[in-house]
Amino acid sequence: MPEIINYIWQSFFCLLFLFGIYWFFLRAEKAFAFNRLFILLAPLLALALPLIEIPVQFSKPSISLEETEFLRSLAAVPEAEEIVGTFGLPEVTVQGSKLPLLMELRDYLLVGYLLVVVFLGCKVYWQYIQLQMLLRKGWYQTTFDLKGDYFLVPTYGLATVFSFFDKLFWDDTQQLRADERAQVIQHEIVHIRKKHSWDLVYYEILCVLLWFNPVIYLMRSALVDTHEYQADAGVLKATPGKASYPKLLVKVAFKDLDLSLGNYFAKSTTLKRIEMMKNQSRINWLKVSLVLPLTVILLALVSMKTIRVPYSSDKKKAEVRQQDEDLSLPAPAEWRQTSVQETLSGFMTPPLMSGAESINGHILDLSIEDNDHVLLR
Numbered sequence: 001m002p003e004i005i006n007y008i009w010q011s012f013f014c015l016l017f018l019f020g021i022y023w024f025f026l027r028a029e030k031a032f033a034f035n036r037l038f039i040l041l042a043p044l045l046a047l048a049l050p051l052i053e054i055p056v057q058f059s060k061p062s063i064s065l066e067e068t069e070f071l072r073s074l075a076a077v078p079e080a081e082e083i084v085g086t087f088g089l090p091e092v093t094v095q096g097s098k099l100p101l102l103m104e105l106r107d108y109l110l111v112g113y114l115l116v117v118v119f120l121g122c123k124v125y126w127q128y129i130q131l132q133m134l135l136r137k138g139w140y141q142t143t144f145d146l147k148g149d150y151f152l153v154p155t156y157g158l159a160t161v162f163s164f165f166d167k168l169f170w171d172d173t174q175q176l177r178a179d180e181r182a183q184v185i186q187h188e189i190v191h192i193r194k195k196h197s198w199d200l201v202y203y204e205i206l207c208v209l210l211w212f213n214p215v216i217y218l219m220r221s222a223l224v225d226t227h228e229y230q231a232d233a234g235v236l237k238a239t240p241g242k243a244s245y246p247k248l249l250v251k252v253a254f255k256d257l258d259l260s261l262g263n264y265f266a267k268s269t270t271l272k273r274i275e276m277m278k279n280q281s282r283i284n285w286l287k288v289s290l291v292l293p294l295t296v297i298l299l300a301l302v303s304m305k306t307i308r309v310p311y312s313s314d315k316k317k318a319e320v321r322q323q324d325e326d327l328s329l330p331a332p333a334e335w336r337q338t339s340v341q342e343t344l345s346g347f348m349t350p351p352l353m354s355g356a357e358s359i360n361g362h363i364l365d366l367s368i369e370d371n372d373h374v375l376l377r
Contacts, residue, residue: 001106006065007050008212010302013063015046015215017298022222025287025294030279032230034288039223040199043206043216045295052303059306113212120208131164138169148189161252163188165197180248183235190234196227225269229276236277246274 019042026035103111138154145152150168157173161184168188176184191197203220210216236242249270 002065004106009065010050010063011046012213012215014049014298014302015042015213015219018042018046018295019215019218019222021291021294022219025290027222028279029283029288030229030233030276031283031285031288032226032233035226036199036223036230038291039219039226040202042219043210045298049299049302052299054299054304055307056304057307060304061301062306063301116211117208120211124204124208134159134169135167148185148192150189150192161188163191163197166192168192174252179241179244180251183239183245183248184252186238187231187235190231191227194227194230196231199223199227225272228269228273232273232277242277246277249274 018038022035022038022042026038029035134155135153137158138156142151142153144150150163150166153167153169154172155169157171159169160171161174162169168185170185200223203216203223207216207220232245235245239245
């Protein structure tokens with residue numbers, strides 16, 4: 001459990017860091033192809049970087065929660081004691097009669113996560129069913145454009161103009177001039193040729209699996225903006241009168257059906273698209289080039305782990321030998337082990353006494369043959 005929480009936190013931090021790179025360095029730049037690639041790779045980097053471990057020998061800042069009190073408290077949760085008590089003789093042990101818990105906190109969290117995944121998956125599947133319903137309703141009136149390599153499917157006013165893979169769903173109830181119709185179709189053709197639908201499906205899957213990470217929705221919104229900027233740039237490149245296209249964006253309105261799987265011609269990004277088209281500045285490649293070193297900094301911050309370098313075996317043995325030499329003292333030559341008999345003999349016998357001596361009126365009988373005993377009479 002602590003490892004999962006730490007991984008989720010590091011993954012969230014990585015994705016937030018990468019979104020910050022996009023927001024401050026790429027959002028206002030017209031390097032649409034590079035922006036698209038960066039947004040597509042950002043979630044994969046956020047998921048992979050916490051799993052990479054690069055050992056280093058120097059200290060560095062870390063975003064890991066391993067040393068926090070919160071994770072330590074989770075890791076140090078004591079297990080439930082099964083033995084209730086011991087009574088009477090040591091051979092008699094009363095054990096708990098409680099049944100083990102069927103589910104722990106981790107299991108409840110997993111079930112809750114899967115329930116949300118199933119719900120969001122069903123929601124995406126329902127959008128796919130709606131697309132299929134639109135396709136079946138207008139299939140008999142569908143035409144195939146050989147030049148653009150797409151199917152033109154009428155929606156009969158049930159949905160506004162959008163594209164999904166090689167299907168261009170067209171609202172035939174809109175009153176558009178021929179040049180406006182050509183511009184709208186050209187916009188959707190760019191979506192089809194750039195394979196933008198694959199990006200949307202990819203991000204829909206990520207949003208289902210990573211629903212708990214709010215940054216993934218910001219990244220998806222940035223991807224939709226990039227798609228629209230790229231398609232608008234393709235229309236402006238092929239259109240002689242560039243001033244009429246922004247007016248067309250304002251003219252075309254939404255309708256009720258809004259499917260996130262499709263690439264819509266008119267959406268809530270209309271104002272941002274107009275501002276991007278009015279931006280005549282060139283790409284600031286210096287800002288774009290900063291993306292790589294910033295990503296390397298993120299790699300160093302998350303993946304590099306400080307480790308303690310162990311001493312080599314020879315050096316360690318030498319140090320242990322030196323410590324032993326410092327602690328050991330050489331025994332003097334005059335030090336030697338003596339027997340109890342010799343010690344007592346030298347301590348208790350004066351220079352060769354024999355017979356009996358009188359001390360304080362008592363007779364002290366010292367026997368040379370038996371120096372271990374002093375006899376008082």
